Amino acid sequence: MAQEDINAAGGPLGREIELFDEDSETNSTAGVNSANSLVNTQNVSGLIGAVSSGVTISIAQSVSIPNEILHITSASSSPTISTLDDNDLVFRTRTNDRFIAQVMAQVIEDEGVDSAAVLYINNDFGAALADTFEETFSGTTTATVGYESGQSSYQQALSELYADDPEFIAYAGYPESGTTILNQWNEEGYGGNWVLHTSLLSQDFLTNVGADILNGMYGVRTLPPTGDATSTFEEDYADAYPDADLFSPYSWNSYDALVSYALAVHHAGTTDPNTVKESMRPVSNPEGEGVSYAAVGDGFDLIDDGTAIDYSGPSGEVNYDENGDVASDMVIVQVEDGEFVDQETIPAGDLI
Template identity: 30%
Template structure:
């Protein structure tokens, strides 16, 4: 492809929907999501065919999969993932690819729902034969994919965005974003430090909401005057906000998603309800600010997973992101970026391009026993021709990764406060 490759790749990404896209460092082509076989030749168990490991595939792409929220209630996160993924593919290409072979990512849409996510993962694993799957955004979707598709195979699953506490119970399911229990604990401390002893708690009725709400209850020493779930996608949440107002609590905590919180905030404002708002990461976003009245969220505090904003590699990533997309990245873009780089390093250090081969390297490329490297190019320089996974310790743009025995990374949190209808960082916490 010509010199305008990067422009065309981004243009295609912004137009993507429920269909699949095959994204390669250096090229992008549409794929038919109904196909039963790809050129990479899956073995039906997330492994490569013999021809991919015999050394006669020089220059051919390594194909992995991603289940992303291209549509549905989490699509704002999905867009951030796409952008982080694209910058990671570019950095791999700029470094000469993976020992001369490009990385290809076949993207399927989860529609932000478990059933669609499972179908997407089945297509990637059973038809495309990917040995490494990045996915998904929603915690419930990631867990459904693991239990229905990944568990019992050698395929590596690495979630880009899932923070649900229940994922810790499945050590075979890795994730790049930290567990939400750190958010719940931080929010309990913040609300108490702000002088409140009673809170109204509204949480989305799925694994993500249930897990974070449970952790908050265990960490909160005060009174919980309202504690009820709500479903996604309702046309109105007036009953939720009126019940929160009638509870008498001056602090309201929202553990839900952007569309649901936006409706709640709009309805609370129109009814004249006033409270100090707090939220988990999934309620924050530019669409929330643009869809709520000026001043309606003033002073709201949100605990959200943070990238390593003081590291030089993150600052370089942020600069490249702003040059490419005209806005600053979020931590979610950084997590997706690191998923792709971690996958590439796992492939570069594996004995063979199979699920079993990548299982043997995916954790080791980020462990502290190796030499610290901050970019894919640095890592490949250290590895040379015959380096092993234990020779490097990839320090992601999202910070040190170092997966623990449960598949959870080292985590950092930012505290964001809404000031003049903008999110302002007002603190950081190490998880």
């Protein structure tokens, strides 16, 4: 959709954008090999991907940064990405998990709890979130326990987690293992309460674990975008891909990644990554005349006229900070009567 909109508007610098696809297989080795193929065989000037934070980090360190290729991820959330020595070549349109970890700690503190433990899937996403939570939480972190996915039993991890009887668990993981973990937690009667990462806040997960088990637990997620741009994008997406899942893999964010890149190329007057990176913020951050979804042609025209622009799209504002990150408002939810019910919204400005 983004490619079609960009090219229908004449493309950046009057040239059409061409896309090449490679499969990272959610594997760092495969991801690096795929990225090398795109850079060295297809001679691309920019990369978008991957979904997995670990794969994105490997591609950035092994391909994007050493080859000086501009790299945008629309799905990876690990705080580690913000700290890469990337010469300002790596950007992302999905919110940094640092903000989610901060709010997870706030939830526990607001409950008047002095001790908590962290359970995390043992990858870049989980480990970085665990580190950020421990840095942020004002109480005592009694344990940080990593685990591998796909196990039939997590009793050892649960035993380590509860060795010092924490009052709360902050949990960052994926639904497949999470279902097993929380059912075993319930069966063994460990007690206490949990706050769950956004990756676990789906109706399918709630159904698979059981509303009776999750009742009273908290979760933290990004506030879904709203407004005309979002609703129109949803309608257009449903028409274009009637059998696809709107939210996977981060459709809003992926659209905005490519459009912000195209606008930056037009602003820079070249596809040279080291020049384009200097235009990523000027076309997306305040102050400037607003350019919204499906109006990329207006953005090209305004740039040609020498007018500053501020692009925002279906994912909301695309305001890249000094680390190339965007920020979103956070929502605290709680499971009540089999549903995730919003409790409080934390503005992004309170977390930066």
